[in-house]
Amino acid sequence: MINMYNSGLSIVRYLAKSNIIVQGRYASQALPQLSSEKYDVKRKNFGTVQAADINYFKSILSEQRVVTDESDVLPFNIDWIKNCRGQSKVVLKPKTTEEVSKILAYCNEKRLAVCPQGGNTGLVGGSVPVFDEIVLSFMLMNKIISLDEISGALVCEAGCILENVDNYVRNHNLIMPLDLGAKGTCHVGGNVSTNAGGLRLLRYGNLHGSLLGIEAVKADGTVIDCLRSLKKDNTGYHLKHLFVGSEGTLGIVTKLAIHCPVLPKAVTLGFFGVENFDNVLKLYRSAKASLGEILSAFEMADREAITSTSKNLKLPNPLSEYPFYVLLETHGSDEEHDADKLNRFLNKEMDSGLILDGTVTSEPAKMQTIWNLRESIAGAGLLDGYIFKYDVSIPIVKYYDLVPLLRQRLGSKATRVYGYGHIGDGNIHINVTVPEYNKEVSSLLEPFIFEEVSKLQGSVSAEHGIGFRKPQYIHYSKDRSALGLMRDLKTLMDPNGILNPYKVLPDDV
Numbered sequence: 001m002i003n004m005y006n007s008g009l010s011i012v013r014y015l016a017k018s019n020i021i022v023q024g025r026y027a028s029q030a031l032p033q034l035s036s037e038k039y040d041v042k043r044k045n046f047g048t049v050q051a052a053d054i055n056y057f058k059s060i061l062s063e064q065r066v067v068t069d070e071s072d073v074l075p076f077n078i079d080w081i082k083n084c085r086g087q088s089k090v091v092l093k094p095k096t097t098e099e100v101s102k103i104l105a106y107c108n109e110k111r112l113a114v115c116p117q118g119g120n121t122g123l124v125g126g127s128v129p130v131f132d133e134i135v136l137s138f139m140l141m142n143k144i145i146s147l148d149e150i151s152g153a154l155v156c157e158a159g160c161i162l163e164n165v166d167n168y169v170r171n172h173n174l175i176m177p178l179d180l181g182a183k184g185t186c187h188v189g190g191n192v193s194t195n196a197g198g199l200r201l202l203r204y205g206n207l208h209g210s211l212l213g214i215e216a217v218k219a220d221g222t223v224i225d226c227l228r229s230l231k232k233d234n235t236g237y238h239l240k241h242l243f244v245g246s247e248g249t250l251g252i253v254t255k256l257a258i259h260c261p262v263l264p265k266a267v268t269l270g271f272f273g274v275e276n277f278d279n280v281l282k283l284y285r286s287a288k289a290s291l292g293e294i295l296s297a298f299e300m301a302d303r304e305a306i307t308s309t310s311k312n313l314k315l316p317n318p319l320s321e322y323p324f325y326v327l328l329e330t331h332g333s334d335e336e337h338d339a340d341k342l343n344r345f346l347n348k349e350m351d352s353g354l355i356l357d358g359t360v361t362s363e364p365a366k367m368q369t370i371w372n373l374r375e376s377i378a379g380a381g382l383l384d385g386y387i388f389k390y391d392v393s394i395p396i397v398k399y400y401d402l403v404p405l406l407r408q409r410l411g412s413k414a415t416r417v418y419g420y421g422h423i424g425d426g427n428i429h430i431n432v433t434v435p436e437y438n439k440e441v442s443s444l445l446e447p448f449i450f451e452e453v454s455k456l457q458g459s460v461s462a463e464h465g466i467g468f469r470k471p472q473y474i475h476y477s478k479d480r481s482a483l484g485l486m487r488d489l490k491t492l493m494d495p496n497g498i499l500n501p502y503k504v505l506p507d508d509v
């Protein structure tokens, strides 16, 4: 514990157990409505899986890796927030790139549509089928291939769980360059395919920068080998970037090489109560100026986000109630140097009144408790019944504007409206909870929220992607010329459209 201030800040005194309880589970008695019915989608002209197809898949995989039992297939049909439900009849679990290649070549030939699935923690319905697409699960492609401890280059298969890889590289004094609340379930292949952002993008940058190389399989089964571990490689077009964030619509990621930064020797976490949003912005500016290169995360959550998470999941909030909360983390290499910087920053901002109250700790268990409260916000609203989730980027001065606007627009029709997110990246998550899915609330929210984001020059998807839920809104953030080029790329790489249909691109571009 670093005690770096004299008064005003209380120390975290509890050691509540990690308690993210809502992780991809669904109650079988309350299955979500079928996506095709809920969103009125028509099935495209794909083939239907026949007994002969199942026999072929069994011939290249083993019997156990071709799942057709209805109850075993069900979890692969339902997304994490229980908003989307597909109707797939078969899940394939390849173990090698060669198997993926054979599956795709066959499916392409037979015009069988495929839905790639990693940890199924995606929040825009991209990871589950809409109709009877074959689910291609990467859960068995989970081997670490190599680690270069000097350069920090890790090579692994796409189905490795992010937290497992992070634990592995930590044993070698490195960390994964990304971290997110779903780390215990999401796959690194899913992270690359969604271009996941997460909690420390502010410090370690986005995946376009960290991804060194990739191996991917095209719709026709061709394996594209760009699996180099070089930091610099300007030889021709940067093909690996086509697969970053394309959500399984251009190809299947099978292996990847990623740059792992050095494990920080000194980590400190602060959790602060702040009077209003203007002060959150001032505090962010001051933190960047005072902490410079050691600032690794700057997250904010409004009162409703923290108090409802604490209440719904029975997680302790170390502070009393404040209009806004800030979670600030430092990663550095010298405890004394970092503590000195942080001390000066804290003293200054407690005196200025930007920090009303707070707690600062370097004890791993206590830091975990605070992170747990922050990371649990994403799922805690599920206990209210149903969540409408929005993940948008907005120029930072207008970052919070939409939350009061939506509260006013929805009034008592919503149980709660709250905002939280990665303020350092201009990325706010806006959650609206209701007792159950409700078309009236849905139509008050969409397209209104995307129109407002567009007026503010923001992006309708900051980090979760477009998936199944947002293709009709992509034009709010990309113009026709960009969408046209995306369509050309899709046609070039997947001419029969078998890869993750109904996702990312709307039909009319």
Ligand SMILES: Cc1cc2nc3c(=O)[nH]c(=O)nc-3n(C[C@H](O)[C@H](O)[C@H](O)COP(=O)(O)OP(=O)(O)OC[C@H]3O[C@@H](n4cnc5c(N)ncnc54)[C@H](O)[C@@H]3O)c2cc1C
Binding pocket: 080, 115, 116, 117, 118, 119, 120, 121, 122, 123, 126, 127, 128, 138, 158, 179, 180, 181, 182, 185, 186, 187, 188, 189, 190, 191, 192, 193, 194, 195, 196, 197, 198, 199, 247, 248, 249, 251, 252, 253, 254, 375, 378, 379, 463, 464, 467, 500, 503
């Ligand atoms: C509690 C919680 C917190 C979260 N926090 C964040 C956050 O901070 N930042 C953030 O960016 N996201 C966050 N997410 C969203 C989600 O975790 C990320 O989008 C994650 O990267 C998805 O990985 P996954 O393995 O679960 O992929 P899935 O959900 O299985 O799939 C996501 C998309 O990628 C495709 N896909 C998956 N694997 C492959 C592959 N090998 N090849 C080709 N396509 C593939 C799927 O078809 C789908 O379109 C959070 C989710 C939860 C539940």
